[in-house]
Amino acid sequence: MPDISINFAGIKSPNPFWLASAPPTNSGYQVMKAFDAGWGGAVWKTLGVPVVNVSSRYGAINYRDTRIAGLNNIELITDRPLADNLKEIEEVKKYFPDHAVIASLMVETKAEWHQIIKDVENAGADGIELNFGCPHGMCERGMGSAVGQEPEVLKTIVEWVMEVAKIPVITKLSPNISHIVDPGLAAAKGGTNAISLINTIKSIVGIDLDSFAPYPIVDGKGTNGGYCGPAVKPIALEMVKELTKHPEIKDIPISGIGGIESWRDVVEFILLGAGSVQVCTAVMHYGFGIVREMEAGLLQFMQEKGFETIYDFKGKALPNVTEWKHLNLKHKVVAKIDESKCVGCELCYIACDDGAHQAIALSTENGSRVPKIIDENCVGCNLCSLVCPVEDCITMEKRDDGTQHVTWDERTAAGDIPTTFDDDRAGGKHHFVPTVQDALKHRS
Numbered sequence: 301m302p303d304i305s306i307n308f309a310g311i312k313s314p315n316p317f318w319l320a321s322a323p324p325t326n327s328g329y330q331v332m333k334a335f336d337a338g339w340g341g342a343v344w345k346t347l348g349v350p351v352v353n354v355s356s357r358y359g360a361i362n363y364r365d366t367r368i369a370g371l372n373n374i375e376l377i378t379d380r381p382l383a384d385n386l387k388e389i390e391e392v393k394k395y396f397p398d399h400a401v402i403a404s405l406m407v408e409t410k411a412e413w414h415q416i417i418k419d420v421e422n423a424g425a426d427g428i429e430l431n432f433g434c435p436h437g438m439c440e441r442g443m444g445s446a447v448g449q450e451p452e453v454l455k456t457i458v459e460w461v462m463e464v465a466k467i468p469v470i471t472k473l474s475p476n477i478s479h480i481v482d483p484g485l486a487a488a489k490g491g492t493n494a495i496s497l498i499n500t501i502k503s504i505v506g507i508d509l510d511s512f513a514p515y516p517i518v519d520g521k522g523t524n525g526g527y528c529g530p531a532v533k534p535i536a537l538e539m540v541k542e543l544t545k546h547p548e549i550k551d552i553p554i555s556g557i558g559g560i561e562s563w564r565d566v567v568e569f570i571l572l573g574a575g576s577v578q579v580c581t582a583v584m585h586y587g588f589g590i591v592r593e594m595e596a597g598l599l600q601f602m603q604e605k606g607f608e609t610i611y612d613f614k615g616k617a618l619p620n621v622t623e624w625k626h627l628n629l630k631h632k633v634v635a636k637i638d639e640s641k642c643v644g645c646e647l648c649y650i651a652c653d654d655g656a657h658q659a660i661a662l663s664t665e666n667g668s669r670v671p672k673i674i675d676e677n678c679v680g681c682n683l684c685s686l687v688c689p690v691e692d693c694i695t696m697e698k699r700d701d702g703t704q705h706v707t708w709d710e711r712t713a714a715g716d717i718p719t720t721f722d723d724d725r726a727g728g729k730h731h732f733v734p735t736v737q738d739a740l741k742h743r744s
């Protein structure tokens with residue numbers, strides 16, 4: 301049986317599955333229930349100064365049949381008294397000494413930071429997470445993303461924390477910044493022991509068409525909130541990769557957060573270099589029980605691939621993540637339709653003809669609705685295979701023989717790049733375009 305325990309910046313956990321700081325970690329009751337269900341760690345709902353929350357608080361993107369493809373919230377940090385939270389942290393550690401309890405913190409002044417760090421250390425927390433993320437409410441008071449968006453301020457606060465912290469410190473970054481490396485480097489320079497990301501993305505999920513107010517509506521008005529859930533996973537993966545590939549950050553443990561719902565999501569974050577993962581929305585949607593599928597799936601994946609520990613595959617995708625200029629321009633794929641699987645919906649034809657490269661023709665054979673790929677027009681963009689509703693009905697076939705490899709970078713170095721559009725080396729020069737008459741079928 302593979303070993304899925306982790307040591308994350310000195311914080312030990314029986315598995316890499318942690319709850320993110322959010323409503324599911326609002327109380328000792330919830331954290332103990334989660335540990336009992338199989339979660340290895342929990343980042344407590346952010347502790348700090350007294351706040352007042354509004355009602356309602358959440359909005360969602362329901363995409364077609366999927367409820368909560370994305371979740372938006374305008375909630376603040378915990379509104380429960382600090383003393384209650386500290387007592388419950390202590391209690392959780394008594395019942396679960398081998399699980400990871402991390403206290404998420406957000407205060408303002410140096411004195412407040414020093415005091416609250418002492419408080420959570422005394423309560424027995426295994427680590428501290430600095431919340432520099434909330435894109436609503438707290439930032440208006442100079443905290444949360446107001447810090448996460450200002451690398452110099454972030455570095456100063458990390459330094460204040462590192463002056464006194466005796467337990468590992470994780471700096472949680474805001475994605476509401478154009479270049480995530482800037483706060484990542486600031487956290488590293490401030491001396492953080494680890495980094496976690498992403499917090500929520502500043503967003504408006506929709507407008508009510510009767511009251512003309514954004515969701516969630518608070519007495520006829522709304523505000524921007526923080527977006528999370530499955531919709532944000534690609535953004536989170538990219539930002540994790542930016543840090544795990546950066547020479548000055550790559551040795552700092554990274555906790556991956558954003559849209560994680562299944563074992564596969566967990567594996568993807570670890571393959572990009574995350575050393576633990578954190579989950580919020582999926583637990584708010586389905587409850588703590590989802591960890592059972594995560595654990596079973598992770599174990600099966602590791603067994604199938606022959607990995608004995610998490611560290612055997614942590615970061616294993618990173619050598620394959622490169623810049624566009626290093627991709628092989630000689631690689632060529634073309635779409636292929638498996639006629640035995642095709643249900644004749646013609647979605648591929650519509651997508652390619654209207655939205656891509658006019659490389660699919662409707663069948664001219666009597667009775668057949670299986671479209672035909674026009675190989676010479678197909679640029680191998682994948683669109684048809686993405687829209688086809690039948691699994692593996694359209695696959696991409698390799699057409700180059702694998703002997704040639706040349707990149708844009710190499711061609712630039714060799715002076716072998718097109719400089720005018722009629723240069724034979726220009727990519728789109730021989731692109732097929734149908735006639736104007738073909739576009740105007742509905743005109744008489």
Ligand SMILES: Cc1cc2nc3c(=O)[nH]c(=O)nc-3n(C[C@H](O)[C@H](O)[C@H](O)COP(=O)(O)O)c2cc1C
Pocket residue numbers: 320321322323345346371372373375376377378404431433472498499500527528529530532557558559560578579580581582
């Ligand atoms: C309702 C709600 C409240 C949250 N509160 C906090 C918080 O107090 N502190 C914090 O660091 N992050 C907070 N988050 C952000 C989550 O910890 C997490 O970073 C984000 O939701 C992305 O993960 P997910 O896609 O799994 O939800 C909150 C998220 C939600 C949805």
Ligand code: SF4
Pocket residue numbers: 634635651652656657658659660673677678679680681682683684685
């Ligand atoms: S891969 Fe792209 S260009 Fe080729 S047939 Fe499909 S949609 Fe058209």
Ligand code: SF4
Pocket residue numbers: 637641642643644645646647648649669670671687688689690693694
């Ligand atoms: S989208 Fe798929 S199933 Fe539909 S016609 Fe094209 S190949 Fe056939």
